[in-house]
Amino acid sequence: MGRLVPAVTRALDILELFLEGDGSMSAPEITRRLGLPRTTVHELVTTLAARNYLVPQPGQAGRYRLGVRTYQLGSRYAEQLDLAAEGQQVARSVAETCDETVHVAVLEGTDVIYIAKVDSTHAVRMVSAAGRRLPAHCTSVGKMLLASLPPDDLDERLPGDGPLPAMTEHSITTAGELRQQLDAVRERGVAVERRESNPDVSCVAAPVRDSVGRVVAALSISVPMIRWNEERRAELEELAVKGAAELSERLGHRGGAR
Incomplete structure (x- = not known):
C-alpha cells in the first residue's frame, strides 16, 4: 500500500x-x-x-x-450498486439457461472486477468469486471492455507495445497482439478468451450499455474445456449477447451506442 x-x-x-x-x-x-x-x-x-x-x-x-459534486459521486456509486444488483439477476437467468458459470464485470484501470457471479451446477465448473480482480487482457470481459474504450483512453492504459503479464501459457503477452484482438472484438461485437486466465477454462463475453449507450460492463459465460467446442462457443456467444442486451435494457438502454 x-x-x-x-x-x-x-x-x-x-x-x-x-x-x-x-x-x-x-x-x-x-x-x-x-x-x-x-x-x-x-x-x-x-x-x-x-x-x-x-x-x-x-x-x-x-x-x-x-455541494453538488458529492451528490454526483453518490449518484454514480448508486448506479454501480444498481448494476451489480441487476447484473446478479440477469446472470442467474443466463446461468439457468446454459448451466455454466456467468459473470458480470467492470473495468478499473487495466484490470476487471467481477461484480456479479452465478455458478454452474456441474461438478466440473469454473471456481471464482464476485469481487475478484484479474488483468483485463487475460479475460473475455476485459477484452470486451478494453475494445469499447475511446482510442485515447485505450492508449493511456496500453502505452506502446510493452510486455503484459501472463496468467497461463496461452495469455496474450504484448500490447500489439492485444490490440489486434481488440480490433476483432470490435468487428464481431463479442469477445472470446481461450484458456488465457485459467488453463482449463474458456469464456465468451458481450457488452453491457447504460442509458446513453456507453459500455459500462460486460457479461461473460465461462466453460470448462471438457465442454468447450466451436459449436458450443457459438451457442454461448448468442446467449451472452442476449443476456447483455437484457441487462442493458434494465439499465435504461434503448438501442444505439456511444
Missing part, C-alpha cells in the same frame, strides 16, 4: 464531518473538531468550495453544506 497524502486525508476528514448533525458546519467548528490549524482548514474549505464539494449554507453566513 502506498503512502497516504496528508492533505487529501484532511480534506476527506472535513467532508465526512458533514455526515453528522444537520449537515452544515462552520470553519471554526471544523478546526475544533479536527484539531487542525485554522489556516489549513481555511485553505482546504476554500479548495473544496471552489470544486463544488462544499457550498455556503443559505442564510447562514460562514457556514457550509455539501
